[in-house]
Amino acid sequence: MICKTYELGSLKNYKFVVVLSRYDGRVLLSRHRERSTWETQGGHIEQGEAPMDAAKRELYEESGAEEFSLSPLCDYWAENEDGNNGAGGMVFTAVIYKLGKLPQSEMAETKTFDALPENLTYPAITPVLFHYEKKMKKSIETE
Numbered sequence: 001m002i003c004k005t006y007e008l009g010s011l012k013n014y015k016f017v018v019v020l021s022r023y024d025g026r027v028l029l030s031r032h033r034e035r036s037t038w039e040t041q042g043g044h045i046e047q048g049e050a051p052m053d054a055a056k057r058e059l060y061e062e063s064g065a066e067e068f069s070l071s072p073l074c075d076y077w078a079e080n081e082d083g084n085n086g087a088g089g090m091v092f093t094a095v096i097y098k099l100g101k102l103p104q105s106e107m108a109e110t111k112t113f114d115a116l117p118e119n120l121t122y123p124a125i126t127p128v129l130f131h132y133e134k135k136m137k138k139s140i141e142t143e
Contacts, residue, residue, distance in 0.1 A: 001124035005132040006075040008090070016089030017055040018042040018076065018125075020133055021063060023096040026112035027130075030062045032121065033108040039121035040129070041065075042089075051090040059094055062107045067098035074132055078125050091129050 019041040021028040029038040041062040045054040059065050079086025120126045
């Protein structure tokens, strides 16, 4: 899998949203009921749904976040290494102020981390997106 990041608004069609979440200053990840690996909150954008609305919905459904700030960060494209199968999406950052109970969904639990764990569901995508976020924070701090 190959993942590339682009300036926000570079892609015209979005299929997915990804939310890079922080809670109490730590990375918040979710674990799917059928996996032992950790992932960001996010998923498919429903027909007629704006990316921001999809990000809010997915963040709540997959973490139980009740109070949060959400900001668009960038666009991304992920595809198989042969280049035949890919899709794009919008990446958001979230600072969660209040977590409620995890809604009944495909997620089994959430957990906070000081750094990304090794057992990620999408190891070729998640680190690339967090690296882009870190790079953008450094760029803003030096301005």
